[in-house]
Amino acid sequence: MLDLIESRYDRQERISWWDQSKLRAARVLVVGAGALGNEIVKNLALVGVGQIDIVDMDSIEGSNLARCALFRDSDRGRPKAEALAHAAAEINPEVRLAAYVCPVQQLGAAWLLQYDVVIAGLDSREARLWLNASCRRMGMHWIDGAIEGLQGIVRVFGPEGACYDCTLGEKDRAVISHRRSCALLSPEELASGKTPTNATTASVVAGLEVQEAIKMIVGRLDLLALTGKVWRLDGETMMTSVVEYTEDQDCMSHELVETWVSAPAEYASLQDVITQVALARNCPVDAVYFPDDVITVEPCAKCGGGEQVIGLRPLLSLGAGRCVSCASALRMESRTSIDTTDDLSSVAWDRWLWPRREAISLRVGDEYVHVILEGRS
Ligand SMILES: [Zn+2]
Ligand SMILES: [Zn+2]
Incomplete structure (x- = not known):
């Protein structure tokens, strides 16, 4: 009898600082619906985040199926954001979901203001740079994750301190500006590299991204461990490390706008x-x-x-x-x-x-x- 009335969230609510009502009221944007995006959305749906919006312009291909827990064979050809939203609704019917099938830039920086936090599972430096500059202008936090082979990183960028742009070297900038200049003339040059990745690395990285997001949503910024820092995993040696980034005082992305x-x-x-x-x-x-x-x-x-x-x-x-x-x-x-x-x-x-x-x-x-x-x- 007790079991029947026990809350869906009973076990997590036993965590001393947990606040289910804040999670229920939260709105989160997930940028990217690939290997990381699947794991991020799965976790957000399980813990009961009230509104999850997903943005991704791509459709599902066969090679996504081994890394994306929520995609099925029958989803081939379907927009990733839509398939992911649909599957997450089945995990937790209490969660509201919306899918945007477009590049994140099409939402616009001011669109981001409606979210409590933005979580990225991107494979493009240009989209990251846009998201970084936009969140910074709007005074928002965003959480970044990246995977390559058995290596992964998680980092959190806030309205102050080091941002993603601060972490880029001259070489990264040269690549980004080259891609920018040739995108309109020679799109074939932009055929994206096929990065080696797998499901296990994605689930570890996405798990930690959502862990930081939960702390942010319940208002425990004091518990955030990775703001302006990077957590690195080497999945072969199982070595992990946390390193603090240095803020670039001349960074072009530090334009905070107070009033609109x-x-x-x-x-x-x-x-x-x-x-x-x-x-x-x-x-x-x-x-x-x-x-x-x-x-x-x-x-x-x-x-x-x-x-x-x-x-x-x-x-x-x-x-x-x-x-x-x-x-x-x-x-x-x-x-x-x-x-x-x-x-x-x-x-x-x-x-x-x-x-x-x-x-x-x-x-x-x-x-x-x-x-x-x-x-x-
Ligand atoms: Zn910066
Ligand atoms: Zn012509």
Whole structure:
């Protein structure tokens, strides 16, 4: 009889600092639904995190099945995020799940504000760099995990101290910037390497990622063991170590934004935002700063094919810089800021490739006004 009324969470609630009500109220974003993402979501669902959102743009292939506990043979070809959300709902029906089948950049930095914590299971340095800079701007923690062979790492980055960008060397930066520059012209160069990994390493690393997330969610930041540090596992020798990262004082990703204003939904172009901010401040706006390169791709000068495309760089499709008809390179312009007389400011907003919720900064006199723009996709 007692068994029947015993809480699903009874054993974990016996941990002295546990707080099931905080876990039930929590919203977590899991970035990546591969080997790590499967284990992360499995753990979050088991412990009863209230809302788990999963973002991943890829679909399930045969080689995922040996490393992903929640995928089945019948899931081949299905988007990873969707299959994972579906399977996690069966593990714990009390958990709400949502799947986003897109690159994480398409959600936008301001989208992240709704989550208590962001947990990554990524295999791309560029996505990590975006997530890092975005969480830092929004004043949020994020937890990173990575696996290669029998080696794994777990680390936590907060709004202060060393961030992921601080840990990168010159070589990493050169690789990232090369990939950035060729993504629009030669997507074939970006064919991702097939990293050796397996299920056991993934489950250890993801387990520790979620362990840190739970401490964060229940508000026990004093128990966090890996903020600004890296935990390393060598699964062959079973040696582990924790090393503290050094903060780079000149790091480009340390731009914390304290206050935001929201742009009304009815504006038609950036010009409307500029006008309203100028009115509110009683001072003209000098310039608009974007969170990444805004790229303008012109129609083909050679064959006249295609239409003008305007969008934030990570949202442009691979190969967008080449004409689909004649394969010649298209004229592109890349800008991270514009002055308020720029033609771009009057281009209808629904023509932009823009994230669901992203923020821009307007310079007004000697201060900045940060504005969250709702996307149209
Ligand atoms: Zn940094
Ligand atoms: Zn052409």
